[in-house]
Amino acid sequence: MPAKLGVPLSRLHIPDIRAEAIARGVVASISDTTIWRWLSEDAIKPWQHRSWIFPRDPDFERKAGIVLDLYHRRFAGHPLCPNEYVLSADEKTSLQARCRCHPTLPPGQARAMRVEHEYDRGGALQYLAAWDCHRAKLFGRCEPRTGIAAFDRLVEQVMTVPPYAKAHRVFWIVDNSSSHRGEMAIRRLEGRFRNLRLIYLPLHASWLNQVEIYFAIVQRKVLTPNDFTNPGEIEARVLAFQAGYEQVAQPFEWKFTRDDLARLMKKLAAQEALRSAA
DSSP: OHHHHTOSOSSOOHHHHHHHHHHHTSOSOOOHHHHHHHHHHOSOOTTOOOOOOOOOOTTHHHHHHHHHHHHTTEETTEEOOTTEEEEEEEEEEEEEEEEESSOOBOOBTTBOOBOOSOEEEEEEEEEEEEEETTTTEEEEEEESSOSHHHHHHHHHHHHTSTTTTTOSEEEEEEOOOGGGOHHHHHHHHHHHSTTEEEEEOOTTOGGGOTHHHHHHHHHHHTSSSOOOSSHHHHHHHHHHHHHHHHHHOOOOOOOOOHHHHHHHHHHHHHHHHHHHHO
């Protein structure tokens, strides 16, 4: 590891390994290709890393279990009736218009698309969306900024149209963003729409929010590469994609269940016990 070598590096690259091996007398000479091949074949790859976060919500399993039940059309131990709906909602923030200093060049023979690295900032907007998890229906809007008013407009956009306006219950799965967090948000939204129920995800559990899958598709298919002259161009593209995607969309096949959650929590508890004993 670099820390044991006394070098100011976070990880070693192939030239660094080559220089260290020669300096130690392990080999008289060796090619970068040989080192690369050996590293690729080895089971342990310390130069790679993955980010992760340990669940900090003390009520993680209970909150996550409610969401997982809703994805399988159950709530409080009972199946949902046909006139009940489950929506996953969130905000995709800071969609920036980056106007490239030189025009983007289309791909050609043996040449990828070329996008100028330098750009001028043309402003930004926010994309709020709600995804009906079982009907594959989308509701979305672009706003100049996030906040309570912007989120309330999204809720109104959904809850004033059929079938949600006259539904028995409409469950909104949301994260802990300030625009819809806490008792004040519950009183505000559930007081205005009597059939609305806010369901909160655990802290740091965006992977449980189905709308994030849709946002990933938007990022990949609509916003990359980022080459927009102004926020209006972004809005037109995003909303046009939303309308087209909804025509062919199918409900996401959600396979993670309460049993999977129980196994995950058991595994995390064992890891925590080992860390505490160390």
